[in-house]
Amino acid sequence: MSMTDDPTVWSSAQTTMISSREVEEHLQMADLVPAVEAAFAAYENGTAQMPPKSYIDLPRYNGDFRSMPAYLETDEWEAAGIKWVNVHPDNPERFDLPTVMGTFVYTDPESGYPLSVMDATTLTMKRTGAAAAVATDHLAVSDASSLGIVGAGVQSYAQLEAIAEVRPIETVVISDLDDDRLQRFVETFESEFDVSTGTISEAASCDVLSTVTPVESPIVSNDDLGDSTHVNAMGADAEGKQELETDIVRDAYLVIDDFDQTTHSGEINVPWNTEVIDETDIDAELGAIVVSESPNGDVRSQPTVFDSTGLAIQDVAAARVVYQALDGIGRQFDLTS
Template structure:
């Protein structure tokens, strides 16, 4: 038995976004049902390199399928400028829960973007107005690409407003999607006024100061203590749904006001998995909603399962002998 090696192009070729969204939704539901194992994300901080490593293992049993794996991922903010490398680099090991055999070793960088977009799509499916047709993107980096690709699967997106300090990033984004959507450059204010807004920046000072009266916010950028994209006045007036209590209060969008004592348990509507399963009511879509996403290992495992299955069925990737024959 051999392990399947999937490089970035293989992962892209094996991606069925609609299936990934559904798999991530099932993972959230299993998490709510207590049918997952997901140790707390562990960090190795490397301030001398302006970066860190993160270890993210998980196991899922949805009742229909089970999966296990671990992602080894980083965030090194200086990589693009100093080393011509992505800020985030990940490697995913996808394993058979019964035997622990490593079924696949795959690029986790594209996987991270994929499952992040899928998580935003699940949140948008449950929290945004049904008639939402405009998407604001705060940040035009590579994460924004899968935000649009995924959210367009669950809402009929027509207009996309992109805001970024880098003109070249906006031009590249418009060139990629301009023939599929009405995409235009806009200010932070214009982007944040859309029906749905996704923020994918690494900032530590809020950049979104106001949103529309019924905007759904996917706060995707804050994934470490001190990061904060959304102004407190917006957060306190929104119905807050989180992906995980421990992670969000420690390193999610709400971590800064939480640490300052400005937010408490009473301000959190619930976790997304509980909304998916109906344990917690869906918020009023005619008000402002905010999804605080830190990224969960169960999302990676769910996405890896879809990618592995599709690759196996379509002869994508390279098989190699990772495990020896000794017993």
């Protein structure tokens, strides 16, 4: 499973530098969604290691750093690496830089050799979409053809691209407060889908709903949802953030990606920390759903919610897809000389 068992090869081993553009070109959703699904299965089966995400707070710069290492082994491959990511909300205005940037070091598990250093900003965006697609595939009704998205930022594009891989999406309703972002989204996809702008309630009544906003006060209510809407709650990534009214996560079939992360900073963090919900309200982790190929059709006939915080195993799986797709093509250098 490692790069090679021939020690002579390591004398000429090279590290590949991979840019954001190259990640965009080589990280195809058709390959990424099954890779992320395999990562969730490995995590459930105990063949993955993922220490808790660590934070370095930088209040003087209104930002923070986060480190996310992981190793995982599937039936067919193994992979390891670490993502170093920042969140600096003032970056666009102060430095003309993205709020979130990341770097991923993809590493051979057997030798520890750094096989690649790649941009992780696009990597993160796409693997987040892929996680929603995995959850949608297991939780949404099989003939789901309409997708609502609340928030027209960069993640909205990944949500549509990924979810369209697992469901026959025809109609898309996008909701946002920014008219320019709405127009860009519609213009991007209007040749492929029946895309329209709408209210949050109109988006939430679709077969599938993805919420990708940074709000701290709930904007989606129980009354907004359709009878069997599947919700991908993707926006909450810090304490105090919440996109869905508490009644939704309390009443729906609730699936999380990781207990520690979701209770700390996921969609459920506010009702959890105020003791409005507890463990009895959490129905499953996504890895268990993937491995058991559950839930049954009865669950899909009611609203379902996937609380996603983003896991390091997803980054490792995505980095492997990129590295394998490049297959030695790219800028290479000897990092260890």
